[in-house]
Every structure is written in structure tokens, then in C-alpha cells.
Amino acid sequence: MMSEPLLQVSSLTVTLPGGAGPLHAIMDLNFSVRRGGTLGIVGESGSGKSITMLSVMGLLPRAASVTGSVRLQGREILGLPNAELARLRGKSMAMIFQDPLTAMNPVLTVGVQVTESLRLHDRSLSRRAAMDRAAELLETVSIPDPRRRLGQYPHEFSGGMRQRAMIAIAVANSPALLIADEPTTALDVTVQAQILDVLQRMRERLGLALVIITHDLGVVAGTADRVAVMYSGRLVEEGDVTTVLAAPAHPYTVGLLAAVPRIDRGNTRLLSINGSPPPLSNRPKGCAFHPRCSVAQDICRSVTPSLQAVGSSQVACHFPYGAAEASRP
Ligand SMILES: Nc1ncnc2c1ncn2[C@@H]1O[C@H](COP(=O)(O)OP(=O)(O)O)[C@@H](O)[C@H]1O
Ligand code: SF4
Ligand SMILES: [Mg+2]
Numbered sequence: 001m002m003s004e005p006l007l008q009v010s011s012l013t014v015t016l017p018g019g020a021g022p023l024h025a026i027m028d029l030n031f032s033v034r035r036g037g038t039l040g041i042v043g044e045s046g047s048g049k050s051i052t053m054l055s056v057m058g059l060l061p062r063a064a065s066v067t068g069s070v071r072l073q074g075r076e077i078l079g080l081p082n083a084e085l086a087r088l089r090g091k092s093m094a095m096i097f098q099d100p101l102t103a104m105n106p107v108l109t110v111g112v113q114v115t116e117s118l119r120l121h122d123r124s125l126s127r128r129a130a131m132d133r134a135a136e137l138l139e140t141v142s143i144p145d146p147r148r149r150l151g152q153y154p155h156e157f158s159g160g161m162r163q164r165a166m167i168a169i170a171v172a173n174s175p176a177l178l179i180a181d182e183p184t185t186a187l188d189v190t191v192q193a194q195i196l197d198v199l200q201r202m203r204e205r206l207g208l209a210l211v212i213i214t215h216d217l218g219v220v221a222g223t224a225d226r227v228a229v230m231y232s233g234r235l236v237e238e239g240d241v242t243t244v245l246a247a248p249a250h251p252y253t254v255g256l257l258a259a260v261p262r263i264d265r266g267n268t269r270l271l272s273i274n275g276s277p278p279p280l281s282n283r284p285k286g287c288a289f290h291p292r293c294s295v296a297q298d299i300c301r302s303v304t305p306s307l308q309a310v311g312s313s314q315v316a317c318h319f320p321y322g323a324a325e326a327s328r329p
Pocket of ligand 1: 016017025043044045046047048049050051061280
């Protein structure tokens with residue numbers, strides 16, 4: 001029996017109110033996450049990664065209009081009443097937000113914040129039992145001396161320790177899906193690797209599925225099995241990580257990959273894609289990437305490419321790399 005994916009997002013469209021008319025933040029997004037799998041969502045800042053996963057969590061502002069379908073464990077959750085979504089959050093899906101300093105409450109000890117999230121879903125848990133469980137959780141994410149740490153405030157934690165505490169809070173109720181939004185940004189390289197390692201350990205231990213949002217394709221390389229590349233509110237390439245990294249088909253993915261520092265390239269200057277992503281209010285016609293694309297043709301300026309199979313990946317480009325070889329008999 002083909003088991004259905006843990007998370008299935010179909011035709012997701014998010015429209016935000018803007019001063020000069022509605023802003024199309026996300027357009028017709030399709031992707032899935034399998035049980036126990038890790039999906040990396042990659043793209044420059046402003047490509048819609050956070051909005052996508054906030055809409056899965058049901059955490060977008062009220063003024064946002066969200067259409068399409070979000071199925072979690074086979075159940076449609078888009079448009080569920082807030083109270084029902086609140087019940088799912090923590091227990092079925094949890095998210096580690098982009099900025100751990102603002103995501104934690106500065107005036108409550110870490111212990112209070114971890115136990116609150118435990119007791120939110122289990123009212124029968126005594127304070128003492130919750131504290132014991134909280135200490136276990138900190139230990140699980142490799143925070144040394146957990147008893148003492150529980151009595152401290154977030155500002156007494158280093159960036160890496162705070163991120164570990166956020167992971168502990170997120171997994172407190174053993175969710176089936178854990179979303180980590182830029183979990184390693186602003187951490188130094190050694191700590192980055194440790195945090196990614198903790199996330200992978202949680203995935204294995206709890207059997208959860210992981211979504212890692214990052215602007216750094218390098219983060220995806222060592223952690224994810226699938227990758228979804230986003231540009232200006234659309235999916236532009238999706239596939240198996242090994243395949244996409246070895247043979248990226250979308251010119252944007254090629255550009256992102258060239259920007260990843262690699263030891264074997266020596267100390268050469270990093271290549272980067274010229275320019276920056278367009279604002280939502282002024283998205284170029286056709287392929288939104290065309291002003292920055294070195295292989296753009298006339299059709300790119302008028303016709304928006306839709307996703308199509310290129311090898312084992314899905315790519316939205318009129319002239320994907322590797323297409324000619326892939327279609328050869
Ligand atoms: N509440 C909002 N109102 C209007 N525009 C927004 C809002 N939140 C985000 N945006 C815009 O939506 C786009 C995608 O944002 P986001 O999902 O945060 O990008 P990413 O996480 O990939 O950096 C950006 O252009 C951002 O400026
Ligand atoms: S559709 Fe055209 S402009 Fe867009 S990425 Fe492909 S080649 Fe470049
Ligand atoms: Mg973001």
C-alpha cells in the first residue's frame with residue numbers, strides 16, 4: 001500500500017492586503033513531506049518560505065486570504081476553526097520560529113516556558129512532574145546541567161543554547177511534524193552543525209518529519225532528503241536532494257548552489273546571482289526570475305513557466321538545464 005504523505009500541500013495560494021491592492025505572496029504551491037522525512041525549503045529572503053509554513057500552522061494574520069489544501073495526517077486542516085488548530089499545534093505540528101530571541105518570553109524562566117507547553121496539552125500533569133519532564137527534554141537536546149538551566153531566563157542562554165531550548169519546547173508533546181524556520185541563521189558554523197544534529201536526532205528519536213527552512217543550500221545538503229526551491233512565492237524546483245545538488249535544473253538553483261562556499265573550491269570569491277528578488281508589489285511578468293536570469297529568452301518575459309518533470313525532479317523553467325539530455329531516448 002502506498003502510504004499517503006504526512007503533509008500534503010496542494011494549490012496553496014496566499015494573498016495579503018497591500019496599500020495598492022492585494023499582494024500575491026504565495027501562488028499555487030504544491031509539495032509534500034513524507035513520514036520520517038526531511039524537506040528543505042530554500043530560497044533567498046522574501047521568497048515566501050516563512051509565509052508558506054505559517055499558513056500550514058494556521059498562524060498568518062487574519063487579513064491574509066489562504067486558499068488551496070493542507071492535509072496533515074490525511075486530514076484537511078486549512079480553514080479549521082482556530083480552537084481546533086490550536087489543539088493541533090504542539091501536538092501534531094510544531095514550529096521553531098525564525099528569531100529565537102523574540103520567540104521566547106524574556107520575562108519567564110526557560111523552565112516555566114517548557115512546562116507551560118507540556119501542560120497546555122496535558123492538564124493532569126503536576127508541576128513537579130512537568131519540571132522532571134522539562135529537565136529530561138533539555139537533556140535530550142544536550143543542554144548540560146538542565147536543572148539549573150530551567151531556572152534561568154532566555155537572555156542567560158547563548159544563541160545556540162536558546163535554539164536548543166526552542167527545539168525542546170517544540171518537541172515537548174512529540175509532534176508528528178516539526179518545522180524549523182532558519183534554525184541556524186546567526187549561529188557560528190560549529191554551533192550550526194550541532195543544532196542541525198540535534199534536529200536530526202529528534203527526527204530519529206521521535207519519528208517525526210522535519211521541514212527546515214533556510215536561505216542556505218549548504219544547510220540542506222547535509223540534512224534533507226528532499227528539497228523545494230522557492231522564488232518569489234512559487235516553487236521553482238523540487239526533488240531529491242542528491243539529484244538537485246548534483247544536477248540543478250533551474251537557473252535559480254544553479255545560482256544558489258554557486259553561492260554555497262565549498263572547501264574544494266579554495267578561497268575563491270563566491271559567485272552570487274546579480275540583483276535581488278522583486279517586491280511582491282512589483283513582480284516581473286512571465287518568469288519572475290527573468291531579470292536576473294542569464295539564459296532568459298523572449299518567452300520568459302511573457303509566459304510564466306509551470307512545473308514539469310525534468311528527470312526525477314519538478315522544475316518551473318522554459319529552458320531547464322539537463323532537459324535535453326533527460327528527454328533523449
Ligand atoms: N504581513 C505581511 N504583509 C505584507 N507583506 C508581507 C507580510 N509578511 C511578509 N510579507 C512579504 O511576503 C514576502 C514573503 O515573505 P516571507 O515568507 O517572510 O519570506 P522568507 O521567509 O522566504 O524570507 C516578502 O516579500 C515579505 O515582504
Ligand atoms: S523560465 Fe526563462 S527566465 Fe525563468 S529561469 Fe527559466 S530560462 Fe530563466
Ligand atoms: Mg522567513
